[in-house]
Structures are given as C-alpha cells and as structure tokens.
Amino acid sequence: MKKHVLILEDDEMLLEFLKENLSIHGYETTTFLSPAKGMSFLQDHDVDLVLTDVKMDDMTGDEVLSHVLNNHAETGVIMMTGFGNINHAVRALQKGAFDYITKPFKAKEIIFRIDRYFESGTSFDNRHKIEAFARNKKQSGSGNNAADNNGDDVVQRAEKRFIGENPQVKKLMNILPQIASTTAPVMIQGESGTGKEVFANLIHVHSNRSDAPYIKINCANLPRELVESTLFGHVEGAFTGAISDKKGAFEEADGGTLLLDEITEVDIHIQAKLLRVLQENEFNRVGSQKPVTCDVRIIATSNRNIAQAIADDQFRRDLYYRLNVFPISIPPLRNRKEDIPLLADHFVSRYTDKYGLDSKELSDDLLEFLMNKKWSGNVRELENKIHRGVILSGDSEVITLDHIEKNMFSKVDLEVSEEVLTDLPLISIEDMELQLIKKALEHTQGNQKEAAKILGITDRTIRNKIKKASSDNSEENASA
Known part of the structure; x- marks a missing residue:
C-alpha cells in the first residue's frame, strides 16, 4: 500500500515539483497551497507524513x-x-519534527529524507512522538512529579542527535536504523570530541532495547585494580574491601546495551574476559567460579589508532574482530566544516533554552572564525565555545567573536602552550617526550588526565612512558 504524504507549500512551482517527484518514487500525494486547508483535509483522511x-x-x-x-x-x-x-529548524526538531531540509534542494535529497522516515520503522516514529509529548509536557509544567521526571529523562535522550549535512554523516544516519535493529557489536572510532558517544546513544535509543538498561563505562577512568570488578562484579570476600556481593556492568546491562567508552584503555588481560562474554554470553564474577549468563549488546569506542594498539600488543586482535561487526568511523570536525554553522546554531538554541534566554544569532565575523578554526577538540570544543558565548553575550541578541574569544580565556590557553613547549634543549625525541610530560604534570599538579588533555594523548600513554623511563633508569643503575 502506498504511503500518503500531505504537502503544504505556498510556492506553486515547488509544490508541483514535489508532487511529481514523490509520485515517481511511489508515494501517494495530496497538495495544498493553503496549510489551513491542508489541516482540514487531515481531519478526515489518513496521512502518513506531512511535508x-x-x-x-x-x-x-x-x-x-x-x-x-x-x-x-x-x-x-x-x-x-x-x-x-x-536555527528555527533545529527548534522544530526539538519540538517534535522528524527532520527538516534546507532550500534549495535536489529531488534525491527530499526523497532520501522521506525514505528515511518510513525506513526508520514504527517504533522509531512512536518514540519520537513520545519524546515530543514529554517535552511539551515539561514546558507546560503539567502533570505529577513522577511523570515530569520521566519526561525529563526522555527529553535528555532526545537532545542527543547527530547533526550534519556532510555526506559521511548522512551515510551514518542512513545506516543507523539497520545497525540499531540488530544485536551485533559495534566499534566506533574517531578523535576525542567527534561524537562517538552520541552516535552510540542513538544506536540504543533506536533499537528494540531502548526501554532496557543503557550502561556507560568510561574505561579510561577506571582504576586498574577495579576494572574487572566494575565490569563483571564480585562476590563477598573476593578481595580486601569486598564486604558484599556486587553486580558489575554486564549484569546491570542485562537485556540492554553496554557502552565501553575508550575500550583500548582496558588492560590486555581483562580483554580476554571481554572476548569470552562476546563468544559465550557468560562471565564469572571476581572471586567466583559460577558462570553468569547475560544478554548484552556491546558498543565500543576508541580514539586511538587500533592497528597501532594491536601492533604494540596493547589490544587483542581477536577481540577487535569480534567487536568490528559494524565498524563506524566518525569524521573530525575539520573534515565536515559545512556542518559548523548548523552545529553552532543547534548549540545556541540548546543553551539559550537552558538559561531561559531569548533567541540569539552568530555575528558574521564569529561565523568566519568558526569556519576557519582547526578544531583539535572537534564538536565538543565547538559546543564549549558556543556555551561560553551564550553566557557572556548576556542580553545581546548577537554573539560576537569577543564573547567567545575573551582575552582572559585565550591567555590561559596560550600560557599553557608556552609553558609546556618552550625552553626545551636539543635532545632526543624520546627525552623530549619525557620533558613535555614532566612539564605538563607540573602544570597540572600531577593530574595525569589533565596533562594528557594538554598534550593531546591518553593518560595511559603517560603512564607507559613514565614506567618505561623508570625501567630504563633501573637497568642503567644496575649495569653501573
């Protein structure tokens, strides 16, 4: 049975263009130059989609x-x-529209959007409506506290969307329903701040497990001695401090989805146990020989070069192949600059709504600055700058470059770079790395995670470099 699309457009030529192309692609269409007449038609006729x-x-x-x-x-x-x-279109999405397209557009572009709506499935559409209903309910302030809290949770999920018109982003969104409809593992790779966790969240939200648990574990932040217990749980007495039985992430996520963020930071020995879960759907709690079965979909992310990690014996090749059923690569922001204005407007809307401010727009010089910036921190860095601009622009309707690049903030970034990178003598690359790490650690008072952010590496790399240097020094002292 043909899907029925109601088209509302007051440009007669565009209306005929849309009618003709949708009909060619198998859609039943009804068109109105007057949206009011279209709404009257909708009262007495079944329509699947309104364009x-x-x-x-x-x-x-x-x-x-x-x-x-x-x-x-x-x-x-x-x-x-x-x-x-x-900016207006982004707000429409937040209110409950499925999608939007910017004019002028080609026939294949609008057909792609319409096809995607129908290919996404009934569960996706229903959930989208539920999100919109929850958002409207929250804004109106009606309902009891329990309902409002549930609505808040749904709204937070709905706010996480992968925004972009870049061809690679479009391909990712096009394949998302197919990925989400399975239980196969997914491996998402990309630089820090590109949106790996956002895409992982979308996979869960659009899956038939969306009402089941979604557990997120940041592997890079787990203390080494607690990794196994965090993932698999433990029994009472398994180690000092294990005063009672405790479920791990896999048990908590049973029936749902488990996100292992930065999985390449997991110790190589623990990786063997992860492989077992993927192969046999069971594991042992720490201190127990009794296997625990689980039904968990695994989504893993990494910002590292996986091939290099495997070559360095820091990541198991067999685990990689188990996880790599759906290999996803998120492009860095510098490779999708056409999305910067759209993302910036989205973040402006997000934070003006959050702080109850009137609508704001970006100045021309700020937009030019955003388009030309290298964005080493990717979308996360862009979001932080727009967040700053919304706050510092105060009552102004326009966010300018000065609101985002205040001297006091730029000076801090510059001082950090100069402190870390200047006054180094001509030494070997290996010694230079150690000097940089030392300076960064001094600047952060020994905080390895903050030092890693400054240097653009992982805190695990810092630990490995320090460990290797200590080992080399011990060998030199022993030989002496």
Missing part, C-alpha cells in the same frame, strides 16, 4: 507541527526551510 514549508501566509510551519503533534500523533512531520532559518 510542510516553514514560512506561509495563513499558517506557519510551527503551527502545522503543533496541530499534527496534538491531533495526529501517528503522523510524522518534515519541515522545509531556507538556509537562513536553520
């Missing part, structure tokens, strides 16, 4: 969206908007 312009005379796209959400929860909405209204 609506944002700016129309007798009724806005926002009003169409609100009407559909409140009266036809089973019907999806895709918005069409000019490039200058991207």
Whole structure:
C-alpha cells in the first residue's frame, strides 16, 4: 500500500515539483497551497507524513507541527526551510519534527529524507512522538512529579542527535536504523570530541532495547585494580574491601546495551574476559567460579589508532574482530566544516533554552572564525565555545567573536602552550617526550588526565612512558 504524504507549500512551482517527484518514487500525494486547508483535509483522511514549508501566509510551519503533534500523533512531520532559518529548524526538531531540509534542494535529497522516515520503522516514529509529548509536557509544567521526571529523562535522550549535512554523516544516519535493529557489536572510532558517544546513544535509543538498561563505562577512568570488578562484579570476600556481593556492568546491562567508552584503555588481560562474554554470553564474577549468563549488546569506542594498539600488543586482535561487526568511523570536525554553522546554531538554541534566554544569532565575523578554526577538540570544543558565548553575550541578541574569544580565556590557553613547549634543549625525541610530560604534570599538579588533555594523548600513554623511563633508569643503575 502506498504511503500518503500531505504537502503544504505556498510556492506553486515547488509544490508541483514535489508532487511529481514523490509520485515517481511511489508515494501517494495530496497538495495544498493553503496549510489551513491542508489541516482540514487531515481531519478526515489518513496521512502518513506531512511535508510542510516553514514560512506561509495563513499558517506557519510551527503551527502545522503543533496541530499534527496534538491531533495526529501517528503522523510524522518534515519541515522545509531556507538556509537562513536553520536555527528555527533545529527548534522544530526539538519540538517534535522528524527532520527538516534546507532550500534549495535536489529531488534525491527530499526523497532520501522521506525514505528515511518510513525506513526508520514504527517504533522509531512512536518514540519520537513520545519524546515530543514529554517535552511539551515539561514546558507546560503539567502533570505529577513522577511523570515530569520521566519526561525529563526522555527529553535528555532526545537532545542527543547527530547533526550534519556532510555526506559521511548522512551515510551514518542512513545506516543507523539497520545497525540499531540488530544485536551485533559495534566499534566506533574517531578523535576525542567527534561524537562517538552520541552516535552510540542513538544506536540504543533506536533499537528494540531502548526501554532496557543503557550502561556507560568510561574505561579510561577506571582504576586498574577495579576494572574487572566494575565490569563483571564480585562476590563477598573476593578481595580486601569486598564486604558484599556486587553486580558489575554486564549484569546491570542485562537485556540492554553496554557502552565501553575508550575500550583500548582496558588492560590486555581483562580483554580476554571481554572476548569470552562476546563468544559465550557468560562471565564469572571476581572471586567466583559460577558462570553468569547475560544478554548484552556491546558498543565500543576508541580514539586511538587500533592497528597501532594491536601492533604494540596493547589490544587483542581477536577481540577487535569480534567487536568490528559494524565498524563506524566518525569524521573530525575539520573534515565536515559545512556542518559548523548548523552545529553552532543547534548549540545556541540548546543553551539559550537552558538559561531561559531569548533567541540569539552568530555575528558574521564569529561565523568566519568558526569556519576557519582547526578544531583539535572537534564538536565538543565547538559546543564549549558556543556555551561560553551564550553566557557572556548576556542580553545581546548577537554573539560576537569577543564573547567567545575573551582575552582572559585565550591567555590561559596560550600560557599553557608556552609553558609546556618552550625552553626545551636539543635532545632526543624520546627525552623530549619525557620533558613535555614532566612539564605538563607540573602544570597540572600531577593530574595525569589533565596533562594528557594538554598534550593531546591518553593518560595511559603517560603512564607507559613514565614506567618505561623508570625501567630504563633501573637497568642503567644496575649495569653501573
């Protein structure tokens, strides 16, 4: 049976263009130049999807969206908007629209968006409506506390979206429903701040496990002596301090999804136990010989070069192949610069909403700065700067470069770089690495994680370098 799409557009030529192309691709269409007449039609006819312009005379796209959400929860909405209204489109997504497309667009682009809506499945659509309902409920302040708390949780999940028009990002979003519909392991690679955890969250939210537990473990932050217990749990008396039985992450995530963030930081010996879980769906708590069965979908992330980690005997090749059923690579922000304006507008909307501020826009000089910046910290760095700009712009409707690049903040970053990188003598690369690590640790008062951030490496690398240097010194002293 053909899917029925209601098209609302006050540009007659564009309306005919859409009608013709959707019909060619097998969709039943009904078109109206007047959105009000379209809403009247919707009252007495079954429609699967509404495709609506944002700016129309007798009724806005926002009003169409609100009407559909409140009266036809089973019907999806895709918005069409000019490039200058991207900020508005992002807000429409937050209110409950499934997607939006910026004008001008090609036929294949709009067909892709519509196909994706129907390919995403009923569960995706229903959840999307539930998120919108929860958000509207939260904004209106109605309902009891329990319902509101649940709505808050749903809204937080809905806020995590992978935004972008970059071709590689589009491919990731296109394949997302297929990945989410399985229970196969997923390996997500990418630099820090690119959005690996956001994409992992989307996989869980769009899966049939979305109502089951979603447990996140940052492997890089786990003390080495507690890794095994954290993942697999322990029994009373297993080690000093184990005063009672305790479930681990795998048991907590049973029936749901377990995200192992920065999995390459897990000790090589613990990796063997992870492999067993993937192969046999069972494990032993620390201190117990009794196997525990589990049904957990594993999503793993890493910002390291996996091939190098395997070559250095820091990551098991067999574990990598077990995890690599769906290998996902998230592009760095410098390779998707066309997404910077869209991401920036999204973050502006997020933080103006958070702080109850009026809408703001970016100045031309700020946008030019954002487009030309290298973004070593990727999307996370961009978000932090926009967050700063929203706060420091105060009552101003425009966020300028000065709001984001205040001298006091830039000076701190510069001082850190100069302190770490200057006054080094001509020495070997290995000794230079140690000197850099030493200076960074001095600057952070011995905090290895903060030092690692300054140097652009992992804290595990710092530990390994220090350990190797200590070992070399011991050998030299022994030979002397």
